[in-house]
Amino acid sequence: MEILDGKATSTALKEEIKQEVEQIKATQGKIPHLVVILVGHDGGSETYVAAKVKACEYVGFKSTLIRYENDVTETTLLEKINELNNDNDIDGFIVQLPLPKHINEQKVIEAIDYRKDVDGFHPVNAGRLMLGLPAFIPATPMGIMTLLKRYNVDTDGKHCVVIGRSHIVGRPMSVLMSNKANPGNATVTLCHSHTPNLKEITLQADIIIAALGKPEFLKGDMVKDGVVIIDVGVTRLPSDKTKSGWKLYGDVAFDEVSPKSSYITPVPGGVGPMTIASLLQNTLLSAKNEIY
């Protein structure tokens, strides 16, 4: 069993990005610039956004945080997006989700110029991913693909079972794993809440991507020997065994499953750290005009 170490890999990635930024700065006088729009004061969003801004600083990106209170109107937000779309200094920007209920999230996502949509949520990027064309790929699937690639995990002809069909993880993962590419070229089964015989299917899997958001859902008796496990779940539950009073749980019962696996991502320190590194990668790709 080998740990797919997302912490170490994301650190290496960030070092590489940092060096590339220095080169771009030196040769072109340009600094990649990411803008983050944050509405309100949701605790989770505050944490994520702070981590994104910090990561930008670390690799030498310019970053701008634009804050609005919860009562911001949709019109104000859309006007700001239009302004950012037309600002040549900005390589990419994201609107931290969720948004307050009076704002139409889908409208906001579609207002973003897909060429600056480094979250990869715009239909053009989703469509291009599906068609195997260059696209901004959402951070979590992109991070998983990077992990598989860096650890040389063989996916070609393997049976990959994806649990969960969300637009930002399960669905794009199912497409990426079955596209003609490396990693990719896997036979992919996409399971979800309407799948009646999940265990029967996971027992056949060479690779399992668990992205359903149920703590320790995947048990040892649901996987075969040698399986590759990607655990996307992150649930925070109270605990009397930690100083902080809470503990993070993945979708995989690590203690039971890891002895049977060939590779496995831990929680924390697996997929999580890869997501912010992927956002940085997308911003760098945009600054270099490599997608569009």
Next chain:
Amino acid sequence: MEILDGKATSTALKEEIKQEVEQIKATQGKIPHLVVILVGHDGGSETYVAAKVKACEYVGFKSTLIRYENDVTETTLLEKINELNNDNDIDGFIVQLPLPKHINEQKVIEAIDYRKDVDGFHPVNAGRLMLGLPAFIPATPMGIMTLLKRYNVDTDGKHCVVIGRSHIVGRPMSVLMSNKANPGNATVTLCHSHTPNLKEITLQADIIIAALGKPEFLKGDMVKDGVVIIDVGVTRLPSDKTKSGWKLYGDVAFDEVSPKSSYITPVPGGVGPMTIASLLQNTLLSAKNEIY
């Protein structure tokens, strides 16, 4: 075993469209208008285009066929597309594929305003399909979904195996069958040329969508009793048993597979006739502004 009769269903569909066109004409004075661009004189393309134009006439659509010779420049084609994009009288238009090699097909597809892309090939429509948003769905997957719906085939919680990952059939089918919808909500396995153990997988399938383009590939010993079979393949092979000297073959060995199936589409007369009806449906949806 019940035949999923694409010929009868498409005839019924066309009758419904015809009636709706008469209503729209009477109440709004508008006639849905489809434009088809045909480059060169490929035999298959000539046949398809003629059938599309004929179907338009049948249901009362206005149709325009624009022809170019094989040596048309990409620029000329893109200029015409731009003109059609801006012509308010036109509800939808398609460029018949394949195009001559000196023309970039992807560039042509992306030049079409996605709101008039009734073939559903534009990345915006692919992305919206993937995100479960209203979109123009490519004709073949749309025709299959209509057949399943009209015959009340239960797909919820079923295991659907799609063979073939093409952008216009296999991939969108895999997404549609697993989206939260009816038909849909199936557990979907997408198989392709890199799948080593296809028979093992098809033997588990409640529904098989064969779209790989190999005549009579799916044999009787590859399916379980009660399976639903959708045969997308159409291969024309020489035959000494027909007057014309050739015969159409599907991807399914019908004589072996049909006795084990609960529902099955024949070739010809199954999926084929549904595709043109779906193109008409998309054009009507566009004329009624129901997608965009």
